Amino acid sequence: MENEINIIKGRDPGEREFHQAVTEVLESIAPVLEKNPEYRRLKIVQRITEPERIIIFRVPWMDDRGGVHVNRGFRIEMNSALGPYKGGLRFHPSVNLSILKFLAFEQVFKNALTTLQMGGGKGGSDFDPKGKSDSEVMRFCQSFMAELFRHIGPNTDIPAGDIGVGAREIGFLFGMYKKLKNEFTGVLTGKSIGWGGSLIRPEATGYGCVYFAAEMLAEKNSTISDKICLVSGSGNVAQFTSEKIIALGGKVITLSDSSGYILDESGIDESKLHFVKRLKNVKRGRIKEYADKYKEAVYTVCDHGAGYNPLWNYKADCAFPCATENEINETDAQNLINNGVSLVCEGANMPVMYGGVKLFLDNNILYGPAKAANAGGVAVSGLEMAQNSMRLSWPAEEVDQRLKIIMKNIHRSSLDAARQYNLPGNYFAGANMAGFIKVVEAMIDQGLV
Ligand code: NDP
Numbered sequence: 001m002e003n004e005i006n007i008i009k010g011r012d013p014g015e016r017e018f019h020q021a022v023t024e025v026l027e028s029i030a031p032v033l034e035k036n037p038e039y040r041r042l043k044i045v046q047r048i049t050e051p052e053r054i055i056i057f058r059v060p061w062m063d064d065r066g067g068v069h070v071n072r073g074f075r076i077e078m079n080s081a082l083g084p085y086k087g088g089l090r091f092h093p094s095v096n097l098s099i100l101k102f103l104a105f106e107q108v109f110k111n112a113l114t115t116l117q118m119g120g121g122k123g124g125s126d127f128d129p130k131g132k133s134d135s136e137v138m139r140f141c142q143s144f145m146a147e148l149f150r151h152i153g154p155n156t157d158i159p160a161g162d163i164g165v166g167a168r169e170i171g172f173l174f175g176m177y178k179k180l181k182n183e184f185t186g187v188l189t190g191k192s193i194g195w196g197g198s199l200i201r202p203e204a205t206g207y208g209c210v211y212f213a214a215e216m217l218a219e220k221n222s223t224i225s226d227k228i229c230l231v232s233g234s235g236n237v238a239q240f241t242s243e244k245i246i247a248l249g250g251k252v253i254t255l256s257d258s259s260g261y262i263l264d265e266s267g268i269d270e271s272k273l274h275f276v277k278r279l280k281n282v283k284r285g286r287i288k289e290y291a292d293k294y295k296e297a298v299y300t301v302c303d304h305g306a307g308y309n310p311l312w313n314y315k316a317d318c319a320f321p322c323a324t325e326n327e328i329n330e331t332d333a334q335n336l337i338n339n340g341v342s343l344v345c346e347g348a349n350m351p352v353m354y355g356g357v358k359l360f361l362d363n364n365i366l367y368g369p370a371k372a373a374n375a376g377g378v379a380v381s382g383l384e385m386a387q388n389s390m391r392l393s394w395p396a397e398e399v400d401q402r403l404k405i406i407m408k409n410i411h412r413s414s415l416d417a418a419r420q421y422n423l424p425g426n427y428f429a430g431a432n433m434a435g436f437i438k439v440v441e442a443m444i445d446q447g448l449v
Contacts, residue, residue, distance in 0.1 A: 085121030088162030111436030116382035139174035176228030186388030206240025208376015225249035233323030
């Protein structure tokens with residue numbers, strides 16, 4: 001295994017996040033490779049870690065003062081064994097090939113776990129929507145789609161949102177695709193409800209994450225009620241994770257953005273959460289303003305050089321990292337354990353570094369890995385595609401019910417796979433194994449393509 005990982009690292013040196021994701025998956029599926037020698041003969045590891053296609057393109061756009069800017073656009077079409085490529089678009093200055101390849105690689109197994117017919121992909125740009133006017137964001141989205149439209153389609157590749165790509169951006173991207181192709185199709189998910197979106201799609205990743213946590217707790221005869229929860233982020237996933245925790249009787253005491261975090265030990269209730277949604281989704285402000293409005297809260301500026309994140313250093317029962325990758329290092333993981341946290345459930349993709357994951361597993365922490373715990377978003381995207389094909393809209397209760405069942409099944413298949421390989425309770429290995437086997441069997445059926 002080490003040899004295979006070294007070959008991948010040697011081939012694309014410098015792709016730190018991609019190597020991290022590949023190492024985590026390959027090390028945990030080693031028993032599956034051991035049991036199935038034909039996977040090695042068929043070079044499955046080499047095939048599954050190589051994207052089927054990568055598209056990189058120039059995105060020129062003009063700001064409101066007439067200044068010209070050039071960003072870089074990407075789409076990674078990673079694996080289509082189970083269906084058309086499916087995965088979000090991220091607009092953030094940190095976006096590069098390594099980050100998108102890690103996200104696309106994870107997406108392949110995540111989508112497999114949902115059992116819906118979706119391959120895996122991911123894309124985006126190093127464009128930063130922060131501080132841009134609506135018309136600047138629109139011009140950027142139009143320029144981005146002016147190239148991307150050639151490569152996507154409702155049966156080929158169906159992008160969605162991710163960091164920096166919400167309802168506003170999806171609307172602009174969809175409008176441009178429609179104009180260029182002269183067709184109204186379900187080529188993007190996360191559309192607004194009035195023109196082809198699915199009810200519960202905005203909520204789905206966060207709600208699904210809490211449904212997954214509730215399933216893990218139920219295994220231990222416990223519930224989310226009365227649990228003190230640390231949540232990071234304040235975007236889409238953090239908002240709806242918090243909403244569902246509050247609805248189930250838990251207490252959320254933290255939220256963050258890339259500038260800092262707030263601690264509100266009295267608990268973020270429904271009305272305070274409503275303020276956060278308006279602050280982030282409408283006003284596009286900073287989380288600091290929460291502490292300006294609610295005097296019981298304390299705001300702390302983020303110190304990137306500190307070596308640890310104080311947000312993860314409070315007494316609590318559960319942690320829901322919902323901001324971005326690598327936000328919990330080994331020190332943070334140890335702090336969480338020392339503070340009595342017994343459940344960590346990932347709303348964001350790969351928020352816990354591998355050293356932290358190992359600490360959680362060694363300390364019997366209930367640890368819900370992203371590809372299982374945050375699969376609710378893409379699952380409801382799959383349901384949005386189904387509704388678009390039928391030209392129907394299901395009621396919110398029906399979509400929510402389906403989401404719950406999907407999360408329950410992902411939880412069960414992760415647990416079953418772990419048990420089958422003598423790793424009972426190890427959701428990390430179980431999710432990787434269950435997703436991997438499903439994709440690999442389809443790849444083998446479809447021959448060497
Ligand atoms: P949003 O853009 O809505 O929110 C992202 C949040 O994370 C913001 O609060 C942002 O702060 C913060 N953040 C972003 N980058 C950093 C950083 N480098 N350091 C600290 N904070 C940061 O994105 P989403 O909520 O959609 O996505 C959050 C995570 O969930 C990502 O990992 C994404 O891949 C994952 N995910 C999202 C899904 C979805 O359906 N949206 C589905 C599955 C996974 P700021 O405002 O300052 O930028």
